[in-house]
Amino acid sequence: MKTLIKNVYAVMPDGSVPKTNILIDQDRIVGIGPVSDDFHPDKIIDGTDHLAIPGFVNAHTHTSMTLLRSYADDMALMDWLNQMVWPAEAKMTAEDIYWGAMLAMLEMVRTGTTTFADMYGPWMEKVAEAAIDAGLRGVLSRGIIGAAPDGEKKIEENVTLFQEFHGAADGRITVMFGPHAPYTCPPDFLKKVAKTAQSLNAEIHIHMHETKTEIQDSLQQYGKRPFEWVAETGLFDGKGTLAAHCVHLNDADIAIMKKYGIRAAHNPGSNMKLASGVAPVPRLLQEGVCVALGTDGASSNNNLDMLEEVNLAAMLHKVHTYDPVAVPAFCALQMGTEYGGKAVGVKDIGRLEQGYKADITLFDLNSAAWCPRNNLVSLLVYSANSSSVDTVLCNGKVLMENHVLKTLDEERILFEAQRCANHLTK
Amino acid sequence: MKTLIKNVYAVMPDGSVPKTNILIDQDRIVGIGPVSDDFHPDKIIDGTDHLAIPGFVNAHTHTSMTLLRSYADDMALMDWLNQMVWPAEAKMTAEDIYWGAMLAMLEMVRTGTTTFADMYGPWMEKVAEAAIDAGLRGVLSRGIIGAAPDGEKKIEENVTLFQEFHGAADGRITVMFGPHAPYTCPPDFLKKVAKTAQSLNAEIHIHMHETKTEIQDSLQQYGKRPFEWVAETGLFDGKGTLAAHCVHLNDADIAIMKKYGIRAAHNPGSNMKLASGVAPVPRLLQEGVCVALGTDGASSNNNLDMLEEVNLAAMLHKVHTYDPVAVPAFCALQMGTEYGGKAVGVKDIGRLEQGYKADITLFDLNSAAWCPRNNLVSLLVYSANSSSVDTVLCNGKVLMENHVLKTLDEERILFEAQRCANHLTK
Numbered sequence: 001m002k003t004l005i006k007n008v009y010a011v012m013p014d015g016s017v018p019k020t021n022i023l024i025d026q027d028r029i030v031g032i033g034p035v036s037d038d039f040h041p042d043k044i045i046d047g048t049d050h051l052a053i054p055g056f057v058n059a060h061t062h063t064s065m066t067l068l069r070s071y072a073d074d075m076a077l078m079d080w081l082n083q084m085v086w087p088a089e090a091k092m093t094a095e096d097i098y099w100g101a102m103l104a105m106l107e108m109v110r111t112g113t114t115t116f117a118d119m120y121g122p123w124m125e126k127v128a129e130a131a132i133d134a135g136l137r138g139v140l141s142r143g144i145i146g147a148a149p150d151g152e153k154k155i156e157e158n159v160t161l162f163q164e165f166h167g168a169a170d171g172r173i174t175v176m177f178g179p180h181a182p183y184t185c186p187p188d189f190l191k192k193v194a195k196t197a198q199s200l201n202a203e204i205h206i207h208m209h210e211t212k213t214e215i216q217d218s219l220q221q222y223g224k225r226p227f228e229w230v231a232e233t234g235l236f237d238g239k240g241t242l243a244a245h246c247v248h249l250n251d252a253d254i255a256i257m258k259k260y261g262i263r264a265a266h267n268p269g270s271n272m273k274l275a276s277g278v279a280p281v282p283r284l285l286q287e288g289v290c291v292a293l294g295t296d297g298a299s300s301n302n303n304l305d306m307l308e309e310v311n312l313a314a315m316l317h318k319v320h321t322y323d324p325v326a327v328p329a330f331c332a333l334q335m336g337t338e339y340g341g342k343a344v345g346v347k348d349i350g351r352l353e354q355g356y357k358a359d360i361t362l363f364d365l366n367s368a369a370w371c372p373r374n375n376l377v378s379l380l381v382y383s384a385n386s387s388s389v390d391t392v393l394c395n396g397k398v399l400m401e402n403h404v405l406k407t408l409d410e411e412r413i414l415f416e417a418q419r420c421a422n423h424l425t426k
Numbered sequence: 427m428k429t430l431i432k433n434v435y436a437v438m439p440d441g442s443v444p445k446t447n448i449l450i451d452q453d454r455i456v457g458i459g460p461v462s463d464d465f466h467p468d469k470i471i472d473g474t475d476h477l478a479i480p481g482f483v484n485a486h487t488h489t490s491m492t493l494l495r496s497y498a499d500d501m502a503l504m505d506w507l508n509q510m511v512w513p514a515e516a517k518m519t520a521e522d523i524y525w526g527a528m529l530a531m532l533e534m535v536r537t538g539t540t541t542f543a544d545m546y547g548p549w550m551e552k553v554a555e556a557a558i559d560a561g562l563r564g565v566l567s568r569g570i571i572g573a574a575p576d577g578e579k580k581i582e583e584n585v586t587l588f589q590e591f592h593g594a595a596d597g598r599i600t601v602m603f604g605p606h607a608p609y610t611c612p613p614d615f616l617k618k619v620a621k622t623a624q625s626l627n628a629e630i631h632i633h634m635h636e637t638k639t640e641i642q643d644s645l646q647q648y649g650k651r652p653f654e655w656v657a658e659t660g661l662f663d664g665k666g667t668l669a670a671h672c673v674h675l676n677d678a679d680i681a682i683m684k685k686y687g688i689r690a691a692h693n694p695g696s697n698m699k700l701a702s703g704v705a706p707v708p709r710l711l712q713e714g715v716c717v718a719l720g721t722d723g724a725s726s727n728n729n730l731d732m733l734e735e736v737n738l739a740a741m742l743h744k745v746h747t748y749d750p751v752a753v754p755a756f757c758a759l760q761m762g763t764e765y766g767g768k769a770v771g772v773k774d775i776g777r778l779e780q781g782y783k784a785d786i787t788l789f790d791l792n793s794a795a796w797c798p799r800n801n802l803v804s805l806l807v808y809s810a811n812s813s814s815v816d817t818v819l820c821n822g823k824v825l826m827e828n829h830v831l832k833t834l835d836e837e838r839i840l841f842e843a844q845r846c847a848n849h850l851t852k
């Protein structure tokens with residue numbers, strides 16, 4: 001199966017935006033440029049008046065939590081968790097996990113995300129199923145709370161998830177281990193997780209340094225900041241680590257991130273809404289740390305719209321550092337695409353380049369937000385919203401074309417998600 | 427002409443969201459609730475699965491500047507002005523002003539804004555024309571730079587604008603005086619503006635305390651902060667003042683704002699992008715200052731999407747103050763609607779209430795971002811984007827219905843705006 005996207009403005013890895021053609025064979029980009037005589041496409045997508053970017057990579061989310069979208073907002077963090085989120089989560093069945101994830105898949109396809117890194121559970125196999133059904137690329141981990149009595153069981157569930165799904169669906173599904181956070185996993189427990197993950201050569205997805213409180217608590221409990229003592233457990237010694245948030249960092253923390261090649265998933269929307277703080281993103285980028293973007297769960301964002309995160313990444317650090325050139329538009333876009341691919345450990349996504357996977361999002365330029373066409377990358381990051389996304393390919397397969405979904409039944413998903421939410425929240 | 431919007435979720439002035447009916451006679455809301463037997467609508471809009479809010483009020487913008495959208499981004503402020511914005515503006519003709527404004531009208535209708543406060547020029551009569559053509563409500567002022575040799579001429583142009591357009595188009599157009607800022611208008615000049623505006627009983631629209639630099643410069647030049655010496659010119663003694671930005675404020679500045687009943691137009695997007703700083707919005711609201719929202723011009727935002735500003739107002743102050751309940755969702759929505767009406771000096775807009783103008787925006791709830799329907803105000807502010815806006819009424823007239831524009835020719839506007847931009851920027 002060969003696909004040709006013709007006459008499209010394509011955002012290249014160097015930030016240039018030529019009008020060109022994208023040649024796809026099966027799951028990969030086989031060329032960008034003139035169409036060679038021996039390329040005979042089975043399908044042609046007219047890219048006229050469209051902008052092509054690599055599909056967004058949502059490097060940190062909790063897809064099934066989409067069922068709790070706008071169930072509890074404008075509350076203090078602990079009230080939000082104790083009174084609202086945790087009681088609702090405790091009621092979740094496998095069916096809820098599936099339809100919550102499907103609602104997220106629907107939203108991600110509609111808004112141009114092709115890869116997501118998820119940490120949740122139980123029943124993460126239902127999230128794998130949803131990603132496979134939707135045609136998206138999922139990097140899944142079982143959220144493991146070691147402080148709970150069933151911590152060991154959760155490690156086992158993560159092992160099962162890895163064995164059953166790592167590399168599944170033509171490699172679209174990969175599995176990491178998901179120790180939730182240093183404040184929910186004591187050192188001895190993290191050692192077990194590290195050992196288990198490393199025995200499978202699996203990567204780690206963990207929340208790190210999200211709030212000031214968790215740093216203070218760690219100093220009180222362990223006399224060390226979380227990055228320091230977690231490094232000592234050996235958790236970072238394996239294949240790789242994706243650390244969500246990384247808001248409150250000092251020099252030593254950043255040195256640890258660099259030493260172990262830890263990739264950060266920055267969540268500006270969630271950090272703003274939960275009042276967690278502003279991550280030192282310009283500094284991390286300067287130091288060569290890989291910084292990707294994530295939405296976090298829809299109950300702290302409240303959507304899975306990666307273009308909003310790209311926009312916030314470009315805007316928030318300017319005002320926070322009083323520097324109008326901090327995190328320029330193209331850099332923010334790279335965080336949401338190329339750096340995302342690196343962060344979630346999928347090497348050949350996130351660039352429109354020969355040899356990379358054909359994960360591609362097309363934006364229709366025919367609206368006021370894209371006029372006049374002074375600078376397409378600036379327009380994308382600062383002016384447009386995700387409703388311009390009209391065509392999405394993942395792994396070479398068309399998931400949406402001209403706003404028409406090819407793998408998902410929108411009406412059914414909205415119905416089932418509402419039905420599931422009703423029993424959780426009422 | 428009587429219009430009925432039936433079975434709609436309506437955001438009431440107290441924040442409740444009943445499913446109800448909105449009864450409209452000519453330009454006003456004449457009832458919200460059951461449809462009385464003697465109300466015979468000429469037109470019925472089915473509000474099923476829709477949310478109704480008062481049309482957004484964009485309390486500070488420069489509509490014609492939309493032609494410079496994404497022409498110059500990620501630059502230091504003075505480079506941006508000197509090398510890019512001002513040279514392009516110097517080339518603007520009356521036609522550019524009109525089509526730039528029409529592009530803005532198109533974007534505002536599509537995103538649910540029904541009132542805008544504009545400061546620009548020359549040829550503000552072309553902006554009036556555009557607002558009248560579009561069917562929107564415009565609060566116009568001629569931007570007056572007193573430091574320029576033609577300062578007096580600009581005051582005269584503002585007088586002419588007032589005489590020709592104040593109260594025009596069934597009251598949809600009102601006119602304020604627009605002394606640009608304390609750093610572009612010396613004290614004696616502001617005294618002249620004050621005297622002229624007060625002789626016409628006209629209000630003032632001015633930029634105040636946007637950047638740290640202008641405060642420092644003022645202290646150096648006058649030994650006083652701008653709010654203090656501008657108050658001494660008598661500028662605030664007239665009918666009312668709309669002060670854009672108000673980012674850097676001390677106790678004395680806030681006392682002056684309260685003394686003169688000065689209304690603030692907060693521009694979170696622009697303040698973030700230009701790295702101006704974070705306005706003390708929670709404090710201002712606590713002190714009873716009227717705080718509205720504006721997009722600023724599209725070259726520093728880069729769009730005129732008020733739902734984004736509402737979202738940013740709710741998000742930015744949480745992270746800035748480390749308080750997750752600072753500026754809750756409904757408060758941010760009030761800033762973008764009811765407080766906007768007060769701020770721009772139009773008394774009977776901004777609330778869905780009997781006797782208020784029928785300026786109404788409807789959102790289609792049939793999409794993932796609105797699912798599940800746990801809390802419609804939260805969903806609006808934290809999850810949805812403006813592409814859900816499908817129907818807009820201003821002054822009782824339908825400007826868009828089910829995404830179909832009734833007053834504007836979208837294709838023509840996009841064509842003409844691009845043509846005008848080409849000659850400004852190439």
